[in-house]
Amino acid sequence: MTTKQLIAQIHKKKSFLCVGLDVDLTKIPEHLLKEEDPIFAFNKAIIDATHEFCVAYKPNTAFYEAYGIKGWMALEKTINYLNTNYPEIFTIADAKRGDIGNTSTMYAKAFFDDLGFDSVTIAPYMGKDSVEPFLAFEDKHTILLALTSNEGAFDFQTKKLEGTALYKQVLETSKTYKNAQNLMYVVGATKATYLQEIRQIVPDNFLLVPGVGAQGGSLKEVCNYGMNKNVGLLVNSSRGIIYASKGENFAQEAMKNAKELQNQMAQELARKF
């Protein structure tokens, strides 16, 4: 999906919500555990109930890898289900990869060619030659970790190196990479006050913003500081939506939570556009 198509979907649905599909078998309704593939059954129900209110889904691959071959097959079924039934939805493989060049090429093939995701999250620590193999897929998006939502972000990301915070160097340097126009960046909602400065460095790129909901980030602050002329935001909530209820009505309750966030987003969009 192109950035232009993503922006059109955001305006059409009045939403820049990304629903995180972080499936934990201990948290899903018990009746689903009897299904042949409980993870996919859960995802299918959540997707069918929430797709009207969001523009993206983000399965975090850890939650699939943890269940071995069955988990990986559930991930494959989930992305195939999305690509077949909801091709207008932007898909993110939250895999946080990045390695020496030839290995990154294989990761890129896995998520872009084999699974058919629109984008993948990448850790920038290994630098240019670890990121460019993902950017070589010109019709795909590479989402680089910039300033993450967790406490450990202060260990390295905000530390100054030659006078400039490391996360700012990630933003500046990655702009020089080949096909940098296909870069998006992760900025945690819990770090919303940093967004003003981040927008000075990357005014045009989309930002994937996790951390509203379970981690306590504020959607309003994210919008105030992070929205650009093309909206430029995908705000993710995982647990806050998909685990709204453990009962038979889990999908309806997830829909209510997705709709509530979408409503808030529609108000923010109406203020700006």
Ligand SMILES: O=C(O)c1cc(=O)[nH]c(=O)n1[C@@H]1O[C@H](COP(=O)(O)O)[C@@H](O)[C@H]1O
């Ligand atoms: O790359 C991410 O998506 C990510 C980056 C970050 O800084 N913080 C963060 O929480 N995430 C992911 O976003 C999701 C947040 O989930 P909830 O806290 O349940 O909404 C998880 O899949 C995290 O791995």
